[in-house]
Amino acid sequence: MGKGGVGKSTSAALNSLFLSHKGCEVLLVSLDPAHNQSDIFEKKLSDKPKQIAPHLQAIEIDQEQWIKRYLKDVQQQIRRTYAYLTSFNLEKYFKVIKHSPGLEEYALILAFQEINRKFSKMDFLVFDMAPTALSLKFFNLPTLSLIWTNHLLALRKEIIEKRELITKIKLLKKEIETDKVLSKIQDSINQYTALKQLFEDRRLTKINLVMNPDLLSLAESKRIVDGLNGINISLSQVIINKMQENSSIDHILGEFKGIPILKMPFSQTPLIGLDTLTKFLELNDSVLMEQPLELLAKTRN
Amino acid sequence: MNSLLKNIVCKIKDACKVGDEMGRSRAVETIENELEEMENVFGLLVLGSFVGIPSPPMQISLDLMPHMEKELLLMMEKVDTASQPLSQLFSVFDID
Numbered sequence: 001m002g003k004g005g006v007g008k009s010t011s012a013a014l015n016s017l018f019l020s021h022k023g024c025e026v027l028l029v030s031l032d033p034a035h036n037q038s039d040i041f042e043k044k045l046s047d048k049p050k051q052i053a054p055h056l057q058a059i060e061i062d063q064e065q066w067i068k069r070y071l072k073d074v075q076q077q078i079r080r081t082y083a084y085l086t087s088f089n090l091e092k093y094f095k096v097i098k099h100s101p102g103l104e105e106y107a108l109i110l111a112f113q114e115i116n117r118k119f120s121k122m123d124f125l126v127f128d129m130a131p132t133a134l135s136l137k138f139f140n141l142p143t144l145s146l147i148w149t150n151h152l153l154a155l156r157k158e159i160i161e162k163r164e165l166i167t168k169i170k171l172l173k174k175e176i177e178t179d180k181v182l183s184k185i186q187d188s189i190n191q192y193t194a195l196k197q198l199f200e201d202r203r204l205t206k207i208n209l210v211m212n213p214d215l216l217s218l219a220e221s222k223r224i225v226d227g228l229n230g231i232n233i234s235l236s237q238v239i240i241n242k243m244q245e246n247s248s249i250d251h252i253l254g255e256f257k258g259i260p261i262l263k264m265p266f267s268q269t270p271l272i273g274l275d276t277l278t279k280f281l282e283l284n285d286s287v288l289m290e291q292p293l294e295l296l297a298k299t300r301n
Numbered sequence: 302m303n304s305l306l307k308n309i310v311c312k313i314k315d316a317c318k319v320g321d322e323m324g325r326s327r328a329v330e331t332i333e334n335e336l337e338e339m340e341n342v343f344g345l346l347v348l349g350s351f352v353g354i355p356s357p358p359m360q361i362s363l364d365l366m367p368h369m370e371k372e373l374l375l376m377m378e379k380v381d382t383a384s385q386p387l388s389q390l391f392s393v394f395d396i397d
Binding site: 070071074077078080081082083086093097100101102103106141144145148149152155156158159162163165166169170180181184185188 | 325326328329332333335336339340342343346347351357358359360361363364365366367368369370373374
């Protein structure tokens with residue numbers, strides 16, 4: 001994560017390439033709607049994994065496609081369960097719903113969940129995140145959704161209890177019927193809880209904050225850390241990108257006490273193309289080797 | 302004579318049954334109204350965005366929507382009768 005232009009995509013690309021050079025199977029996933037990975041590797045990427053280098057594949061998530069797919073799925077379910085006329089009347093709402101706030105980050109969550117499921121055999125899944133605001137909403141979604149779903153669950157349980165009481169008094173027997181809404185709420189709670197735990201677990205999910213050694217970048221980075229702390233998510237490491245010999249970072253180190261810091265040197269040539277990235281890595285391998293040890297413990301050599 | 306007696310007993314049994322059903326119905330009337338209101342609140346919470354009320358994140362509404370046809374229709378009906386709240390209240394308290 002990080003402010004726009006600090007080098008999030010380049011850091012993700014370099015880290016992916018670094019891990020693949022160590023023999024790990026890596027999938028680099030671009031969740032950023034700007035999709036810079038195609039430009040960085042000079043290769044057209046799509047929602048299907050493409051081999052970029054030995055052990056390294058890359059994929060780009062089409063947010064709009066995911067929203068469309070999700071809404072189509074809901075519409076199909078409605079057509080199956082609703083009376084024809086009701087579902088017909090609802091069609092017009094769906095044309096507007098796709099523009100609803102909140103669906104953007106949900107599309108990313110759906111993509112994230114499927115990639116986690118589909119590519120669980122990979123050694124590393126590296127996600128190139130969207131700009132700060134969208135990324136914070138992304139990480140916040142499970143927590144926010146759990147507040148709502150837990151409240152709805154309690155209310156639904158109360159409704160079912162009352163319904164059962166009425167049936168018992170009226171028909172002298174307790175009607176046992178599975179409430180589909182209750183089951184659906186419970187399913188959602190389980191899913192959001194699993195996602196929240198995954199985001200909070202620093203052994204499974206490493207969150208890197210990328211920043212430059214300048215004051216603007218530091219100010220936004222502090223806001224990101226505050227935003228993440230608010231939902232119980234901590235950082236794995238801070239990458240200070242574009243470091244130059246005269247860069248002063250004492251004030252940055254003071255702000256991120258206790259968090260590992262990786263100082264990525266400034267490159268004189270633009271880091272575009274596999275060859276340039278590989279050369280940069282060869283020169284700075286020792287820098288990347290300084291990353292938190294458990295991250296590299298998985299590496300094969 | 303015997304059949305007349307049987308008939309009377311039968312009628313008394315029927316009357317008791319009707320009385321019992323009525324009593325049970327009365328006993329749950331208030332709970333039923335309470336339940337109906339709770340269902341309305343639930344419908345509004347989940348599907349409120351359709352009538353302009355703050356609602357949960359869109360994906361929660363959409364995930365539950367396929368299972369909530371009854372609530373959706375009920376809410377639409379409520380929107381239709383919203384202009385006559387007094388008549389709605391009178392019918393709840395059974396005032397003609």
